Amino acid sequence: MSFDLPIAPPAQVGGLAAGRATSGGGDELPVFYPATGARISTLIEDDAAAVDQAVTAARAAFDRGTWPGLGVLQRVEVLERCRQIILDNAEELARLECAATGLVLRELRERHFKRAAYNFRFFAEYISQSAGQRYDQTPGYMTTVSRVSVGVAALIAPWNAPVALATMKIAAALSFGNTAVLKPSEQTPLALARLVALLQEVLPEGVLNLVNGRGAVTGAALVDHPGIDLVSFTGGTQTGRTIMSAAGRNLVPCTLELGGKSANIIFASADQERALDGALLGIFSNNGQQCLAGSRILVERSIFDDFVGRFVERAGRIRVGDPLAETTEIGPLASAAHRDRVLSFVDIAQADGGALLMGGTRRDDLGEGYFVSPTAVTVPSNSARVAQDEIFGPFATFLPFDSADEAAAIANDTQFGLVSYIWSDHLPTVMDMSERMRSGVVWVNTPMMRELRAPFGGFKSSGVGREGGASCEAFYTEERTLTIPTRPPPLRKLGVE
Incomplete structure (x- = not known):
């Protein structure tokens, strides 16, 4: 093709x-x-x-x-x-x-x-x-x-x-x-x-x-x-x-x-449909190649299985293909070397005890271009390399949490601190979590929104x-x-x- x-x-x-x-x-x-x-x-x-x-x-x-x-x-x-x-x-x-x-x-x-x-x-x-x-x-x-x-x-x-x-x-x-x-x-x-x-x-x-x-x-x-x-x-x-x-x-x-390895934190108190839309946009927009991607998706355990299942089902319907087509949602990655690096993290995730939920392959049906399938994995802990390294592609990593304290600890356990995402309709949870995030930008109940009058940049690395x-x-x-x-x-x- x-x-x-x-x-x-x-x-x-x-x-x-x-x-x-x-x-x-x-x-x-x-x-x-x-x-x-x-x-x-x-x-x-x-x-x-x-x-x-x-x-x-x-x-x-x-x-x-x-x-x-x-x-x-x-x-x-x-x-x-x-x-x-x-x-x-x-x-x-x-x-x-x-x-x-x-x-x-x-x-x-x-x-x-x-x-x-x-x-x-x-x-x-x-x-x-x-x-x-x-x-x-x-x-x-x-x-x-x-x-x-x-x-x-x-x-x-x-x-x-x-x-x-x-x-x-x-x-x-x-x-x-x-x-x-x-x-x-x-x-x-x-x-x-x-x-x-x-x-x-x-x-x-x-x-x-x-x-x-x-x-x-x-x-x-x-x-x-x-x-x-x-x-x-x-x-x-x-x-x-x-x-x-x-x-x-x-x-x-x-x-x-x-760089970034931003946490996208989804509480049970969130509007689940909006949080799902935001999580998909946060990791797959711009072909997944963005420093502010919500690449670590932290989901409260009580809704974890349902949310991840719905995410995988929606992501499986994302249209990958010709960047000129009006219906395309994800185009090719920027280079062959970058494509191969992104896909290499599937083996790395599995070596760390993770499970491949979807994707993780080249789209050979689309010819010689640098196309990959939207990819998602679960990992046993935040210490897994796919939860620590910036992959910079359409590659989502899921982790469950049981409390706001645990979510904040996982979110901040990274060398990076560019942005954080918080999804909850419970105001005390939002205010508490936004104060705890060690990142330069915190987005609440929204995917990426840039206010040019406000400072944009990150903590740590x-x-x-x-x-x-x-x-x-x-x-x-x-x-x-x-x-x-x-x-x-x-x-x-x-x-x-």
């Missing part, structure tokens, strides 16, 4: 610095269509010299360009034009995104690209309402605090939702007057390469630049570059540790949104720092304190007899 390619992608993809192609200089890396496994494009990797070209362009735009000193209303106008570019080109961009990621085209249209466009509107509105501070506590003096742009931002985006997540970083960095160098994942460069080219048409020269390549090559050269002033990364925890170590050597601040309105303002700006006497102050005289 073969599926049509959603678009004819460019034969080659490289970097863009100040509107011109970077020098490349590195290896040629294949780009595959996950629905068929066919090679569809070639990425020309940017080496250290090409990265230097992009950073130099961003540095010049910040140090000598107009963007950092532009008035807020002028910057808002440009951000709104960026938003409109995404809306005007959403179909082309969504098809390029589908071609490299295998994400369902309908979901890209309805969710990802609306969110990408809104990222620019959100920050345009945010900066138009920002205020400074004034202090008058000391008689005779006025002290003001303003926020100023930091400099050149290195923005490193993941492969699981490239445009939606990268535009959050781009819009935030640019809205506060910084310039930027973006590095997408080498697996999924197509849509972001096109988007950066489009945005460069309305942005001043050098404000937004693109480099492409692997983390160990292009990413390392970018983070280590002395012209970088701050780093924002979304991706795996181990890579985040490497980036934070490299940034620390140059005293460069960074925000890291990393799930990250450092936060994204969101005020959190981004704090990261992408420096505070400057200015003190002025309101009248000539008396000064001590030195050296006067």
Whole structure:
């Protein structure tokens, strides 16, 4: 079986610095269509010299360009034009995104690209309402605090939702007057390469630049570059540790949104139908490839068998297939290597005493693409590897609990702490559990809901720092304190007899 390619992608993809192609200089890396496994494009990797070209362009735009000193209303106008570019080109961009990621085209249209466009509107509105501070506590003096742009931002985006997540970083960095160098994942460069080219048409020269390549090559050269002033990364925890170590050597601040192994806690007091819908969305949406997935589903023992049975029955009817089809609910995973890694956890679960409830196999009936069946297992305890390791696929792990105390203990028994889900219509249970969760975000009786004004990020190995309105303002700006006497102050005289 073969599926049509959603678009004819460019034969080659490289970097863009100040509107011109970077020098490349590195290896040629294949780009595959996950629905068929066919090679569809070639990425020309940017080496250290090409990265230097992009950073130099961003540095010049910040140090000598107009963007950092532009008035807020002028910057808002440009951000709104960026938003409109995404809306005007959403179909082309969504098809390029589908071609490299295998994400369902309908979901890209309805969710990802609306969110990408809104990222620019959100920050345009945010900066138009920002205020400074004034202090008058000391008689005779006025002290003001303003926020100023930091400099050149290195923005490193993941492969699981490239445009939606990268535009959050781009819009935030640019809205506060910084310039930027973006590095997408080498697996999924197509849509972001096109988007950066489009945005460069309305942005001043050098404000937004693109480099492409692997983390160990292009990413390392970018983070280590002395012209970088701050780093924002979304991706795996181990890579985040490497980036934070490299940034620390140059005293460069960074925000890291990393992995998760989030607990989705379902009490007997929950609306069972809504909890079932939420549990299915929490683990299987975005092809199961999301750091905020509710991958550990904790169910109160009195309803455990019934809930798991209904989950398995519903999950068995999820439509896996062509990401271009309107009826498809799960497309292929992003790569053959990732597919094989996800499926390897079936044997790992069984070796730890777990039981396979459903799935756990390749969908060979769908051809050579990277398709897997929705998978669910039960495990005897939270110490099982499938309850501790981030699998990052359509793979649910079920555990029972007998009390709120036990549920909280299981939920927090992880190196991660990105999000938590609580399902209960009993208010005291909700309030008690929400206070106990060691996670940066707690969602109650709802699957994923992102409020961009609120901070988003995790505890423990799930990250450092936060994204969101005020959190981004704090990261992408420096505070400057200015003190002025309101009248000539008396000064001590030195050296006067």
